[in-house]
Amino acid sequence: MSVIGQRIGRLEDRRLLRGLGHFVDDVDRAGQLWMRVLRAPLAHARILSIKAEKALALPGVEMVLTGDDLAWVKPIPVRTRTEHPLDDFLQPVLARERVRYVGEPVAVVLADDAYLAEDAAELVEVEYEELPVVLDAREAIRSDAPQLRDEVGNEAATLSMGYGDIEEAFRNASRVIEAEFKIGRHSGVPLETRGLVAEYDRGSDHLTIWGSTKVPHFNRRVLAQLLDMPLSRISIKKTDAGGGFGVRGEFYPEDFLVPYLARKTGRPVKWIEDRAEHLIATNHSREQRHRLQAAFDNENRLLALRDEVWHDNGAYVRTHGVIVADLTLAMLPGPYRVPAYEGTAHVALTNKTPCGTFRGPGRFESTFAREHLLDVAAAELGVDRLELRRINLLDPSEIPHVRPLSTLSTDVILDAGDYGGLLDKALQHSGFEDWVEEARELRDQGRLVGTGIGYFLEKSGLGPYEEATVEVDPTGSVRVLTGGASLGQGIETVLAQIAADQLSVPPEEIEVIHTDTDLLPDGVGSWASRSTVVGGSAVMLAAKATVEKALRVAAEVLEASTEDLFLESSEVKVAGSPDKALTLGKLAEACDPQRSAAMGEEPGLGARRTFSVEHMTYPYGVHLAQVEVDPETGGVEVRRYFVAYEIGRAINPTLVEGQLIGGAAQGIGGSLFEEFRYDESGQPLASTFIDYLEPTVAEIPQVRTLICEDAPSPGNPLGLKGAGEGGAVGCGAAIAGAVEDALRTPGAITELPITPDRIRGLARRRDRPTRLGAT
């Protein structure tokens, strides 16, 4: 039986559950200095002067550096480039002349310990001249708005895409439904904050860095450029990571500062972000306003969709460039038949923390906008919300569906699927009809219970390629090197299963190594739900090539024909000769450099392979929710939650379920609780967990899941589609729909998160106030 598809326990948990993980804060280097970042206390201000004398006077303080000291450093470049010129909006590693958001790095302090560094940072005196702020994307792009930069304006980019004759479609429409929605600013908040340790050896001009996640090879290239160092003189080393979610692992100012200071001082430098920093320094995400129009014919068929998006990007364009807005527009039509489409997005800069990607970037937002629009349309058109979706979902006969759009530099080709079929399965497995019935009964008892649905299309498996090496050593130990990174998602387990399947070795005996630029000098990283799809395919190819080599070598050693050989239980055996067998370890021994050369082989038993893809693969699914609203407190209780997800093939269903459940928790958080709010001066109001409301186990229901493997991707050998983000992206729509259903106020929920304040406001405006309770 193939080990693929088996629910083996996470291999990394052998380490993590025994407290033997090796997170960046576990890295200590002898003689290390601690870095503390002094951050701007104002959202918009001119820096008049910085005085470090008092800080430097503290014994044990090694150095204070300001933006003027680093004027030679280029700003942090964009990783996910588009054709938009963004150079004017990039973030410098330390602010110069002006600060543009609360939390912007202004100076760094190096000291012998973390506490001293923090104390010293408080002694650095910065004189500011406050400037007017702009905090709303739509306002920011008005000509009379306060300007973050002279001359270049606050609109970093205007994106537009579409196809079909949109004007004609709207002219011919029998009904046009309009709506405006806002998605709140929230983000990934991993259990482990960011951190970095860097060590420099002056003699060999070599930097070693711990704490990089997500895209270590890309970050190494950026650092090499910024520091003007040869690539091979920078080693990025593996650490465990307590969550990533898109925000952790991008190249931030600190990713320059820590290695640079290690090189400058010749001493190791360590920096661990504290939680208060994290909430203002690490990428925010999601904040968008959508103005939507949908044209329907008289059979409730969509003729066209139009969306104008104001994307609040905060004060700078960071490494994601404008890709979240790009994805928002490209993914908006989703799984539906949309004959004409026009999307426009204004990427606006405001005096808030810069934004980046967060689990399901552009999809959480666009799914909420589109699905909630369909809910509104269903109510206005007088058609059942499920029926409206069924009418408009692309039919299996229309798949693969080439949508005349492109995003992330790839064409959008929906590769495999039966969208209606999945909806039916989801409804059946969840018992959604019973949920609806139950909600009706409870409403009849005066309780505010409703159900909601969010159908989503996901994208995954972004290219251009991933690297993998499989190595068997003479002791028989198998090592898999991947260009992917661990963000806690279980990559070690999944890749071990894929390799084990080929090598006929128990996955427990396979060591998966990620984030080691010495061992694997190239890689693309773990983001865009690509680690299993692209990275796993590379591992499969490398493992397959390793087996082929093992058979070739065994044929030489055993003087047999490869046709008579087969691999079983880590041994190459000869059909019909049970006594003749060679373990993979013995075969690795036979692959010493000299014997390999004699056989015309490269040294060692193993192979490095690249898996390249041109197009993404598009998983899809549906979120179903049943909620109850407490009209008095404004609280929303999620009573039932279900996610169905078509992912082509599940390497380890337990891990896929974990991804879906964890994703749903974050999606529910963004739908009901989590929001980075600011006061009118641009001061963040959510800088602790008292104010930034991460849902806990008390708020998250038991999320049930259905993993479907009905539509394998044709784009990779295992038929994989990515499982990392679908758990989050449908939540906004499902929850908002369910709350509206509970309140019987179609179209009333226009903003996420649906906070108690907003619920209470809504409840007060409801048609049937008597239903709100006795008080």
Added chain:
Amino acid sequence: MSVIGQRIGRLEDRRLLRGLGHFVDDVDRAGQLWMRVLRAPLAHARILSIKAEKALALPGVEMVLTGDDLAWVKPIPVRTRTEHPLDDFLQPVLARERVRYVGEPVAVVLADDAYLAEDAAELVEVEYEELPVVLDAREAIRSDAPQLRDEVGNEAATLSMGYGDIEEAFRNASRVIEAEFKIGRHSGVPLETRGLVAEYDRGSDHLTIWGSTKVPHFNRRVLAQLLDMPLSRISIKKTDAGGGFGVRGEFYPEDFLVPYLARKTGRPVKWIEDRAEHLIATNHSREQRHRLQAAFDNENRLLALRDEVWHDNGAYVRTHGVIVADLTLAMLPGPYRVPAYEGTAHVALTNKTPCGTFRGPGRFESTFAREHLLDVAAAELGVDRLELRRINLLDPSEIPHVRPLSTLSTDVILDAGDYGGLLDKALQHSGFEDWVEEARELRDQGRLVGTGIGYFLEKSGLGPYEEATVEVDPTGSVRVLTGGASLGQGIETVLAQIAADQLSVPPEEIEVIHTDTDLLPDGVGSWASRSTVVGGSAVMLAAKATVEKALRVAAEVLEASTEDLFLESSEVKVAGSPDKALTLGKLAEACDPQRSAAMGEEPGLGARRTFSVEHMTYPYGVHLAQVEVDPETGGVEVRRYFVAYEIGRAINPTLVEGQLIGGAAQGIGGSLFEEFRYDESGQPLASTFIDYLEPTVAEIPQVRTLICEDAPSPGNPLGLKGAGEGGAVGCGAAIAGAVEDALRTPGAITELPITPDRIRGLARRRDRPTRLGAT
């Protein structure tokens, strides 16, 4: 002009001369423990009890371990194996039941700092029962000698080799010359003592080790076996090394103890050998007694040679097995026509520090024995010592000369040379005739001045293979990975020159990385004068393959034919199109995994290559000395010294000269000063530099050298022969001959080192005592 042959400055000196070297004692790991080895104070004793309570009671002492704790650990295996079974004589990592030499590890103490560990070790109470000792090899193998082990005897192995009808030759001899010589126990004493740091990550079951030199890959395999760990879970990392000379870098007890204790405690463990330890713990070498017989015909032609050797191996057989004795016998006939030969060696165990290889192992000894025998013969036969050598040196027409012997598992085939020609060149370049004349004049003035000669045959370039990888990164930086190791010999410079020559890149821009089992998982190491010969050839092949790839890729990118392309100044250029050119960096960029796959290439611009050899290559040369003896003090002043060496091709003549001069200093040391002596109870008498007399700049004259490149080796593409050891091996003969010449006492010098005591004894016995001076 090729960079090969140029006298560029040592690249490692950019680092080392600025104090930026990274030696093992520079490695400190956060939270490390220090290890101290408690060593046996007696040469032979039974261990009755070990009590660690007092040591453990010291605050900061983490652990005390004894041999009983490590009873499960196999003894340290032999690296250079022969057919002799040696398992009974191998050294355990900690002594059990019995100690067999002063300095044998009995227990280890781990503590928070080095001083505490040393103090604590003094508190470990060991009760011994003293046993009788045996300190002389010839006595040791007598049946009534004190036995180091029950039942197996003290003769670890008896080696014999030879060819021809030896009895017949001696029967037919017109003269038989006999002599008995002793070579003193001395060894390599690198500026940097041994040391090791190991760190263990329990979560990933991974050991990282610093401080290994010479044969890191072999030592990794041994450690993996002893610890039962997968090979890939052990990383050995580069450090600089302050000298090796054969003794540093072998697998010693500490090479197990330090990593094992890091794994056991979960804390990094550091151990730095102090000088007193070094002088009793690190391999001794050289101590042999030879009983020689040479048969000559009436034209002074050698008919046969016979040698019986008693090789004092100390208390255990270490990693070199019996290879020093093996080499002694195999190399004894040297560059001469020896029609019949018989060699026998008794490898005897005594209650002294175990012996291993030291620069020119077996050759220093056999060259002294043979050449000094020729001096004795010349005197007895009444023929000029140079003439006697000329008569018997192999003629160019006899080369290649297959000598029916084998050593180091290879057949002895003297590959290329003109032995007489080199002698003539040496005499001419040195002005040896003038030295002789000058000595005669000075003797006529009553001074004791004489000249000596030591003709030597060396071996070098031992296989079986070496590995090299050349990599160009997209920034254009070139990295060479070698399976060799740095012992301070300049390997980084030499390999960079070889790569630079192929790549047309300045050698200064090439980084050579050695001793990194992660970056290069296989390698054979730096010993047996093989780094340049075998390692350099591998680098050449890898660099050549890299250039070929660069041209192929450039042809694709430039849409040109490879025939029109050429490499110049780090750029691939198109003949006739001076504007079309691509740097190696740009070509590396074009070798990203995806584009490489499209071109049918492996990712990256670079190549890994193996260079294999079946036979060694045999350099040769001559040492010439002029000395003056002070009959009163017994001191010997070396007035003039000259080494001529045929090495096929000198990559960097300055470095070859450095090797020769440094080697001569060690050879002169072993000839005149250095000796590990013991008292009758087996207590070492040379445990500090007060007693172990390393020569200083005051004792070593200006050594002049002549590098000959007349007989390139046919066994490798650059014609290289190893340069590492020839500087040492002829010294004993040249110095002894010169002293005898000064004293006019042929055959009187029978023992090295020629200490003042021995000189004074000899001077008292001289024929013409009046010449000894006025007093």
